[in-house]
Amino acid sequence: MAEGLSLKNITKRFGNFTALNHVSFDIKPGEFVTLLGPSGCGKTTLLRIIAGFLEPDEGEVWFGDQKMNDVPPHKRNTAMCFQSYALFPHKTVYENIRFGLRMRKVPASQHRALVEEAMAMVNLTGLENRKPYELSGGQQQRVALARSVVVRPNILLFDEPLSNLDAKLREKVRVEIRDLQRKLGITAIYVTHDQSEALAISDTIISMNQGAIIQKSDPRTIYDRPVSKFIADFIGTANLVPCTVTRQQGSLFQVQSPYGMLLAEDKDFPHDSGEYYLCIRPEDVRPVLDGEPAGEDNILEGVVKNSIYMGNTLDLFARVQTEPLRASVWKDYHIEEGTRIRFAVPRSKIRILEG
Amino acid sequence: MEKEFSAQLTRKLLRYLVPFAIIVILIAWIGVPMAYCFLWSAVDPDYPWSYPDPLPQKLSLFHWRYILENTNILGAVGSSFFIAGCTTILSFLLALPTSYALGRRQLKGAGFFKTLMLLPLVLPGMAMAIFLGRMLMKMGLSGTYTGVILAHTLMGVPYMMRILVVSFESVPQDLVDAASNLGATAFTRFAEVYFPMVLPGLVAGSIFTFINSMEEFNLTFIIGLPTVKTIPTVLFSYLGESFARTRASVVSLILLIPNLTLLLITERFIKTEYMGAALGKM
Amino acid sequence: MKTARKKRKFEWGYLLLLPGLGYILFFLAGATGMMIAQSFGLFNYTAESRFSLEYWRGILNETFVDDLLYSLKIAVCASLLCICIAYPLALIIKKLPGERTILSLVKIPMFIPALVASLLILNIIDYHGILNIILVRLQIIEEPLRLRNDSWGVAALLIQAWKNIPFMLIIMYSAVEAVRRDVIDAARNLGAGRLAVFTQIIVPLTLPSALVSVILVFIRVFNDYVISKTAGPLYPNTISNLMHVTAYLYNDWPSAACIGCLMVITAVSFVSAYTYLSKKLMQNL
Known part of the structure; x- marks a missing residue:
């Protein structure tokens, strides 16, 4: 039975280092949530607190309507x-998979059927009697x-x-994990530092830095409407x-930046004026060829310093005024290094962020 | 072309001749003394072997028969095995919980305790034997099997712990976490994760302890005599107190045969890392 | 509540130390305590038990000094001889095919008890041993050598070497093997020749093991009783022997206890000085 999860004010310190600083969030039953952040941000510590391997110094862990703080790891019914x-090297594949069933006192008569079903789910049928070291990664x-x-x-x-x-296998397996989780309807918490993995796999991404949550939202929002400079970066x-x-x-703003004077349309930005950061995604920048109309878009003029052909895109590293500007453009453009060029950026694609 | 060929030949010859030579030297280094020991044990008393004969004139099993019939060597063999067996079991029981604590629990001062446990191996054996003997005498255990086993265990526990601590340390924490995550209780974690993972270390430690106890001389000599006699103390009576080469050779072989057989059978279990653990950082 | 729980967990771990460490400490403390008490005339079996310093006053006699110097001499010579043979041998063996066979053979003397080792080697080097026969036949010497119980202790030294070289070889081999292949490759890649790899990589990385193995052999030889007793000189002999004789032959237990104390003190101060010096040496490298 899928269960929701709530963390309330979790704090964890290791000596003088605060790994988690008053972290709270709720997860709905059946949701696929990713904890995303650079190494050392506290995401693994949080996962280990949920599994029960670590005790929080402060705060509460709730599974559904049950408080779990004092429940030892082996009674939490999580699976990591x-x-x-962490396969048991001395046990066969079959024995490895059966281990949890034995620990939960599932009647032995059901073991074979359950293990075979699970193995079929992950396309492992036929490898029951191998030892872990005989298998590929x-x-x-x-x-x-x-x-x-x-x-x-x-x-x-x-x-x-x-x-x-x-890399190839990673993309394949992450789709399989996603499908499996959907099919079984189990709540999942996934820790990663790989942003593309997080975007591909999650219902919700919780982005963390220095022991605190920065943003919690669905993949599309977190990419298009990051709440801070850190997340955009x-x-x-x-x-x-x-x-x-x-x-x-x-919702129209005038923005004075090293790229020049720009106009931005940002419905969510709450302030009227001040010093902030401007964010432009490289794929939102498009080159304007001579004679092409630019419409209402902002025009940035610069020189291409590097032009790198990536196969699916053409990456341009240009200099606008004194500031570098990166653009990911259609792969069939032929733009030489040293070309003087005009870029267009739509008003709605410029985000204004707090630092 | 010619030159290159001969250079290659020299290299090939070196590649195979040098190890061959080393193996030959080693066999001579170990094999010749062994062979001489066999020869001496089989000298016929009527045809003494003396300078400058390189080999004895006649071989017979006279001394073997003499030792087996006229001395209680079989009793000494029996008590050696009995003492070694008990020592191994006792050392194992004492070392297991402590090794777990030192290897897995992040105790403060673990490094200090690990040094402390090696003390019996470093302190002078004869001094320890004599004054441990005095202490056991006060406890009324002098000259008893219990006393000898307790003393041997004092040497066995550090060997066992050295190897077991390393084995416990090398169990990946993820495996233990995975087991408890899947619902294993503390007891199951020990039985199904720790125990199978440290088993090779346990076997190696037991062999070391067993062989060590079979060889132990100082402690048995001081604490066991006159009642408890093991093979080494019988051997000493032919070597140290008086010098009877032929009989000493027979007893030496009786002592070597079980030890070396055990070593050969179990060499697979004793990885070099355990060897290093047992001996390296005393 | 929470802190109480943590505390209980903490103590539980220390409790587990009791069976192994408690056992060792109980008997060691008992034996050492007995030794120190007896050296001051307490627990005396052969005379009246009372506190006295007389045994300590009489201890530094000629016999004691001779025996101490003999023990130190054999220990220093044996450990240096062993490292001079074992270190290069470990490096050579690592390079050879068939290293496993060689290692299995090498291990054998480690499992041969000191008493038996003593007999095995005495058989070879005795007056009518194979060594003398060969040397006389080759006309290198005219008369067979009398090596057993020789006054310098050559026989004891040879037996110690025979028994301890394999022990040291195993330690050194593990150290040489632990030098990672990619570190050597990196050095070669950066332009180091064979000699530079040896002096810059292999020696600094294996030297700590070499230093440790030397002190281990030193302690083993210094504490020896049986090898010098059976093959060494009649006088002087090891400190262990002197202690045994004093206690069991002369029944002078308090003096034996003094010798025991001094033996421990000598060993500990030697090891400390050595450890200090080798640390200095490692820092300067």
């Missing part, structure tokens, strides 16, 4: 996939996954489970420059 997979990952889901936990926990796989790439903002009328 470890970065190292991807297969070990699937065994860890099967071992977690076979016990039908209330909450699935993932601690950077894909970081030891190669951490998730995807962004051109970020300081600027002075004045509200013109309604």
